Amino acid sequence: MALKSLYGPVEVAEGCLIGEQCTIGVPKESRLRAFQKGELTEQGSVVRLGERCLILNQVVIYEGVSISDGCVLEDRTRVGYDTRVGSDSRLIYGAYVCDRVTIGTRGRIAGFVCDAVVIGDDCTMMGDLVHEYTRPHEGWWEVDEPSPRIHDESVVGYGARAVGGVSIGPRSYVAAGATVTQDVPAEHVAVGVNDFTPIRDWSGKRLRSLIEHWSGAPEN
Structure with missing residues (x-):
């Protein structure tokens, strides 16, 4: 049996465009x-690509993935098996998304996303989410460790890192280069290593527009 015959079937909706050298x-x-053991009895799970999606160049999508309408997967992104990507989301800068990940609507996802992460709606994630x-010593597949969860409207900045089963948000901001190993409460800014400030007490100017947006206050 050729390896190609093991691939899952693909359903492509109307208006979905697929670039060069995609797998x-x-x-x-x-x-x-x-x-390998001669025990294969099941067909690969279906991949579903929604309407108006752009799957650009050298993208790798594993079996069982569902990409909803209006998504963009930029060059060299990878999406692991049984992952779900909500509508109008973008996977950018060669994002590496592992297996069984859930990404909500209107996401902007880069960096590294470990297995079984859940990312809510309207989130930006440009760092590393890791176990x-x-x-x-217990093996590679035998251990199913807790994964980070990013709640709605939260941001993980470039080079930031969330480790283990931490919860971030909703409406929280993990600054570029920060590391979090503890839960980031709703409406907080995280800097450094587990240094959290409520957004109402944040004195910095650079996040003022975003905080006003979260609070529903008019921008100056």
Whole structure:
């Protein structure tokens, strides 16, 4: 059996454009292992690409992925198996999205997103969302560690890092380069290492427009 025959089927909606050198329906490792052992009995899960999506160049999409209407996957992005991407979201700057991830509507996603992360609506994530990886002696697949969760309207800035099963937001901002290993409460700004400030007490000017938007106050 040729490897290509292990790929999942692909359903492409009207108006979806796919660029050059894309690989769609890639089989997950468990099915490849079953094939090696002569135990493969199931077909790959369907990939669904919604209306008006732009899948640009050298994009890799694994089996079971669902990309909703109006999404853009920029060059060299990767989407792991059984991931769900909400409508009008963008995967940018070569985003590496692992398996079983959920991304809400109107997201802007870059960086590294580990398995089973949940990202809400209207979020920007440009850092790294990673597991603690505190039990490497128990094997690679045997341990299912808690994953970060990013709630609606929150931002994880460029080079920031959330570690383990932390919760961020809603309407919280993790500044570029910050590290969080604890929950970031709703409507807080995180800087440095676990240094949190309520948005009502934030004195910096650069986030003032965003904070006013979150608060529903008119911008000056």
